[in-house]
Amino acid sequence: MSAGMNERTRLIIGDDGVRRLRDAKVVLCGCGAVGGYALEGLVRAGVGHIRVVDKDVFSESNMNRQILATTATVGRPKAEVACERARSINPVIDIESMDVLVSEDTIPAILDMGPDVLVDAIDTIGMKVRLLREACARRIRAFSSMGAALHTDPMAVRIAPVMDSSVCPVAARVRRELRGCDTSLITCVYSLERPVAVPTEKDENGKSILGSMPTIPAIFGMTLANEAIMYILGKE
Template sequence: MNADQFLRITRLLGEEVVENLHTKTVTIVGLGAVGGTCMESLVRSGIGQVRLVDFDIVGITNLNRQILATYETLGRKKTEVAKERIQSINPDCKVELLQMFVQEDNLDSLLENPTDLIVDAIDSLGPKCSLLQKAYEKHIPIVSSMGAALRRDPSLIRTADLMDTFGCPLAKQVRSNLRKLGVGTGIKVVFSPERVRFTYQDPQEEYDPDSSNLEQRQGRKRNILGSLPTITAIFGQTLAHIALDQILGGDLLHGEAVSNTTSKR
């Protein structure tokens, strides 16, 4: 790793912490608005290896909020675009790509390779619950994003243990499902209790400019939920921050700043 690239982080956290980050592997599941922003911050923080898991391709509706989406990347696999972006930020970061739709029957293969932390940025209830349950049972550290869509107030975004969340419909469903499966405390999440107002309609009646990609994406039609680039980016940055804090054993949020005089550079 190029030490100069991480000088600002070294001045804050110290060389030992930065070297520690260089040795860590993070698995990021979901490279949408939240997951893509989270990925970028982790790479810029010096994580040494990332495993990227996503089945989707970049669509026109992604342009309003997803860091991987540009007119040049439309129609391309998000995993491949993400790898190029990572290597343009830090060529020394190792990248593994898994082009797959996460579901219960392929989780064992996904988790068979060692990882220091999993980032869950899945936006589908079933796969999200399956991943959280499996990570919990295997004692693999995991952080997760709850619902960012339909929110407008960034001041309400917060973090908590999943079992202590409130006011978020997705978190409520996830909590309920996981409790029935024997999952307890220990999963840190980012969420917002902001009350949302949305009129649902039959997904089959939704206008979706990306509908021609459905077969490639292996996804079913769902309601198209409004979302802002500001809110989803804050969710992603917050998710990255709690991921780093967990990797560092809580030292990021509670450790003391390193004096410039202690740095070798």
């Protein structure tokens, strides 16, 4: 990583902070609306070792809110595109892609690098809970996105220990399913705004298609990145 890239960051965090970020290992699950922006923040801050996990490919419908979705990347694997984007910013970054679904079978391998931080930006709640449970069991510091869809108010976005979150329906289910776990290492980003009431459409697989603005997922993603960065710097 060139000294020039670090110049403005170094003025804030000093040489030691730059070193901490360069040496940090982060696992990022999900490279979509929230995860793409989280990746952007982590890479530009100078995080040196990142594993990105996503099985999906980009579609045209992603282009309204996903920073990695362009006319050139539609149809391509998200994790692969994420690595290319990261290397275009920092050519010497140690970044690897795992083109797998986050599942009970794959979670052990996803976390086997012994990361300092897990950034969770997946939207399947059952797998989100399993991922967070395993992170807790391994004593990995986790930063998790709750529901960013169906929101329009940037001022309602909040950061809290997961058990202190409120209003958000995704957070409510996550809290319920994590009861009995030591959740002290999980911080979440969520919204106090009640989800916008709009008709819900279904895709070809029967999954709900949720409306989303371009701005709110970006705020969620950059907030996740900032929380992870501050933790790595010892400024939490």
